[in-house]
Amino acid sequence: MSKEEQNLLNEQGIIDYPLETIIGERFGRYAKYIIQERALPDVRDGLKPVQRRILYAMNELGITNDKQHKKSARIVGEVIGKYHPHGDGSVYDALVRMSQSWKLGSPLIDMQGNNGSIDGDSAAAMRYTETRLAKLSGLLLKDLEKNTVLFAPNFDDSEKEPTVLPAYFPNILANGASGIAAGYATNMPPHNLGEIIDATIALIDKPNLSLNDIFKIVKGPDFPTGGIARGFDGIQNAFETGKGRVFIQSKFHEENGHLVITEIPYEVVKQDLVRKIGEVVDANPGIGVKEVRDETDRTGLRIVIELGTDTDFEVTRKFLFKNTPLQVSYNYNNVVIVNKQPMQMGIILILKAYIEHHRITYTKRTEFELAKALKRLEIIEGLIKAISVLDEVIAIIRGSSNRGEAITNLIARFQFSDVQAGAIVDLRLYRLTSTDIVKLQEEQANLNAQISHFNLILKDEKAMNQEIIKNLKEIKDEFGVPRRTEIINEIEALDVEIKQTIVSKEFTIWISRDGYVKALEASQIGKFSFDEFKRRPNDLWISCVPATTLDHLILVSSAGVYYSIPVFKINPSKWKETGMHLNQIATMNGNDKIVAAFVVNDFQDAKQEILVASRNALIKRTPIEGMQTKMSSKAFKLMKLGDGDELVSASLVTSKTKFVTMVSENGFSVRYDIEEIPSASVTAKGVKSFSAKDEKIVAGKAFDNEDIVIITNKGNIKKIKADLVPMMNRPKKGVRLYPWNKKRDEFVKDLFPANANEVINLLDENDSVIQLNINSIKYSDLEEINNDLDMGDIDTAIIEKNYIIQTNDIPKMPRTSENESENEVETEKK
Template identity: 55%
Template sequence: MAPKTKKPEEVVIPEENIIDYALDELMGDRFGRYAKYIIQERALPDVRDGLKPVQRRILYTMNEIQLFHDKAYKKSARVVGEVIGKYHPHGDTSIYEALVRMSQYWKLNVPLSDMHGNNGSIDGDSAAAMRYTEVRLSKTAELLLRDLKKNSVQWAPNFDDSETEPTVLPAYFPNILVNGSTGIAAGYATNIPPHNFNEILDATIRLIERPHSSLDKISKIIKGPDFPTGGVVMGKEGILEALATGRGRVVIQSKTHIEDGNIIITEIPYEIVKQDLVKKIGEAIEDNPQMEIKDIRDETDRNGLRIVIELNKDANVEIARKWLLKNTPLQVGYNYNNVVIVDKRPQLLGMIDILKAYINHLGEVFLRKTKFDLVKAEKRLEIVKGLVKAVSILDQVIEIIRKSTNRSDAIEKLISKLKFSEVQAIAIVDLRLYRLSSTDVHKLTAEAKELENTIKHYKDIISDKLVLDQELIELLTVIRKDYGVERRTEVIDEIENIEIDFKETIVKKDYKIWISKDGYIKSLDQKYIAQNKLTQESFARKPHDMWISTVEVSSLDNLILVCSDGTYYLLPAYKISESKWKDIGMHINKIAPFSGENHILAVFVVKYFENAKQEILIASKKGMIKRVPVENLETKTFNRAFKIINLGADDEVVSASLVTSQTEYVVMLTKTGFTVKYDINEIPSSSPSSKGVKSTVSKNEDVVAGRVFDKNDELFIITERGGIKRIKQTLIPVMSRPKRGVRSFPVSVSKPDFASYAFNVKNGEKIAILDSSDVVTTLDLKQFKSQSLESKIISIDESGVQFAALKRTFIIDNGDIPPSPQEKDDSTVMLTANISSMMVNGKNIDEIKTEELMLDLDDLLD
């Protein structure tokens, strides 16, 4: 039997130990503390030394273990371990990444750590693990740490009070501006670009000499940011705004030159990963074959960065360069955001305010260091004077020391009997006898005199600000001479205009393009077709798909593809990649999404949208019809479909045709064979988002086509069971909208057939029919004569029609303007005014039986 377990005793918490908080207050308080911590102690740099806490602790740790620039390297893991254990109890990864970044010459103008081993690359490669790399301080970093032991800055206990650490480094150059900084905190972010070492020190010296110098004077010294990766900075206005307010925008451009007709890149924008840049340029080239850019090669080696963009002979080098600048990271914007920690608070500062804050810090550091040196010099002078005095009464000193019992006794007797100070007595007792020679006495006298001058100078520095300022100027002048770096980035006042007419980027080529109903597009060079004498009969196609249109275009043209779902695609010809002869072509999905249930009805070629005064007639299955101006179909993007008609439920587009100046009528055909003809001006012109107007009377009868007709067009009907009929459109009376119309073919009760497609045709045109057996048949209209309205359908294919298309190219002519709306002419009025004299198929209307006419007179008389 298992032993019984005792129930845990209930813990009772006294009410006085329970703190009652509202959740919003508690969360606000805790987040406020967290935000304050990451602002002050993690993400933002201090204006005085330009360092974040982790960077400061890394440098201080290396200074403590004496990893100076002229000493041997030590493992990076050793440094990281020291930092974690003593000052920064956070993850080793973040500390090592900070250490690595301070060694990367493409990130910092003046690297602060010198790393031996793989410290990453401009290609975005990660550094080797810290157990492999070795590190030490750079020579310039030692300027940040100089005089740290002279009580030049304030100190604070570390996280467990076992050590002390500096709250800021002395920083004998304005690191915040020389190396810049980036960081994101809670509610704050900083983005300070690096600047030229020489220019920043010159501006600092200028402000020390003349504290009231204007921004105009400073801007003549600081020309702008100076990035370690070089490049070209453009936009003087943005630089001046940033100098004044701390916020501004400039443009960074790669440095390029032309070599043997190719574009050579030797410098890239700051913080752009070279490998990603090359990849994005390659993708841009692949997606835009019209640019005539052959290839891109990265030829970077130990001699420097070099990226070669190889162009075709026909390419315009300057246009290609501008296009690359516009469409790739070869040119990027850079936004200043000079947020720094000032007196433990984040502030947005302009250039002069940052420099003045640094000068105040440098002055305070120099004063503290000078006071430290003064105390040391005064102590040394006291000792030297004691030694000189001891030499003058040497016999008495020796006698007292010889009679003393020990060191302490000797010190006390020298103080009491010969009136030496304690410091002097200690120095005398510890002095070696050989130092009492006459030579050393002269040296001591000279040293005392020198110390007196030094002490006087120190006191002048402390008491007179002009002397202090002069010392700072001399200090910075020497540092500039010894550590100065020449400017790498070129600064240009105006931002280059890289806006180009896109047509200029395209090298004109002539193509023949085939478009299928399911969205396949096949493009072939006209020269290639002519040289190889290729014919369409050898074309491959997807099962149950067929080529509905063949157009001859140049690479400067655009294609409008109207689809059954009421949308259209605008595709520049240059975006259609060339295909191989036996391929089925490129699917439109490569450019824009295309539904599998959707199909393309018509294709229109547009050379220019300016002055494209023609319109496209759209007809839907539910009888809606509209005209859409071509100029309203221009789009800025090509990666999606746009609406051309606002369709209702269960509706779809059945036809799309081009309205030209020759267009006179619109003919509608319903599924049951009723045909109605309207004057083109009966159909209003509207925007792509409109629904259109009703064209037929019956709500339950679907429309199979709505086509434009000129006076020479005829109506060609295809039925679902493979029947055809050709009718002169003059036999169809003109009506006012909406009407049901006249029957265009008789209906067989025993073997019913329904209209499937209708086209406006001219003699000599061809129509392609895809039947249910996946066979494409081409019909030449010369084989079929025109028939009367009452004549029967001619059966040519009993297998049924799956799809049909008129092989016609719609070219948008910029000079072609459709007729303006006008009043109906006499021929239209005749339908209602003189019906008794109306002739149908050569017979008087009185001679035709009602069932033969199949004309709704009520509709006609309305």
């Protein structure tokens, strides 16, 4: 217990610490441990601790590449029991990964049995597989016994383990690494062993080698699964800083008009890739893919994507590469442990750190060999000297009472060293008498040559460099493999319009308030009566629009969001079906209602705007060209709403739009010039449109020259000329358009811009629907009250407006930025 803890120890024997101190101190220890001792590789040998311990344990057990395989469970038990007290699953997973040829450029483990597959299959249990070190691993472990690296106590101080392996080749770059620590992560791809060794040799020869010179040697990453790596800039950034991005593409070719994949990106699970391609094909039936087959066998990987006869091969290929893992991005993040600290390093710094380690290791090895040779030379020289006085030596040994006395007597008589005298005394008599002086002299000459060579290496840096280079070249000759990944400097543009892959087909689409969409082909229309046009109970079709499979359908919801649905994703329906719900494509809240629908052919050329109004009297225009999305599976914000607010209307602003008309539940109405309403982005709130306190807006819609039609909850319909409502400057309360009848709790339900011969659909609380022609409704004055309809309380009223976005319709109106719109709202609040 520390002094600080003793001071904090109270009478009950409890140490009282602030939680913040405890959490910070404990997590700091944990973070340091997982950074240094678990997740990140050492720059010197390229291994994480668990990998290093596995290789060392196998080496200690003698399970080398020239010995028989041993059960993996035997090795896992050895590692856990002596060096790595963690779960057997994590140790076995690390063992398996080091044996997988599709994960490591140069596998370090030779495993016999099922060690998994590129399909993502797990390896067999450790009791079934057998393992031994790969031949290449011997280069990582070589000369461990020659004091080349430091050893440290294991977790219980019962064993010693190396803190790093000698590593006679740059494993850190050859095999790469991946791992997640606390605040740090590493993601290093494998590189070609031969290229990395050539770069190491070049940097030893010329320490000031530039990055451009390195690029001439190392082309880029070399993934064991092959493929194509694209993006010179990303590779350059990664080589320079340790951080960069490259794109990995599958290798493919065209075969009888079909797309055939023969190599896939690194770490992509083939089975998942095939499934994803199938999902994309199912979700996009118009792209012309007939079938996806996995024809992989023992001869190699092969995925066949069968295309239709009219399918554009290149367009479909690019679409699939963009929307499936046939192309993925790989993010370099070269974070390694250097001097017990995590650092992000480029390729030159990594190679220099490795070269420094190699030199230190080779120096220690040479010092060990030199000491061994000097000791042996000393003994040989003693033996040569002893043979020249052999009879006297034997007499002295015989005349001595014990070994120590014999050594002392020999030293006193012939001035042998302790080592020499000990070696002579320890030799058996027959060895002394039968030793060949010529052989001793030959060995003496060889030892002198070795000692001279070792001294030269230790004293002359150039000589040491030549030795290291010679060894590296031998490793390259034995273990080097041809490059597997093709490097292409340019990133391929895969921006394929989905329209390019789809065959155009025309539909008439109905949209309901509850989110049902019914797409009918022309052959369906006219065969049946409207009574057979099925709908869900208490739901009403609010819009009917013509569209093709190349168009987008924008559905505006009461929640202040919109959905951008490609028409080709809508399943064709039949007249007597309810259609498909929006939730089959996107995610719609069950309480939300669709208030309007728009058809867009091309967002870039869509210069019109959507006018939206909320119940709490906010209103704005939003450009349609800013509503383009890359996803159709979720909702996107159209108006920022406050608590308790909802969107009540959405209408189209075109070049013909002159004004906007607002109406409240209490029947007050006001008209504004359309230029009074600012244009703002989808995230803006809009501006205040009504000045009366606590007035709830039921609609705010764009008008051209239409009449104004309102309907109350009790079924009263009123049609008036738009000129009866005065034009004002925003915000105003306006004039009463409909007298409020307190006795029958009547209020305005909705407002419509109406033209002659248009039909209004009415749904009451009893799920009855009636249709009224606008021409059948007489014009009224502001104070006049019409007779109500013979219906229950009105639930929904709608005129099916055909909101088609015309690309040649460009309204000329000033636009206000989002900030200006927000500022205006804030000013009005004050």
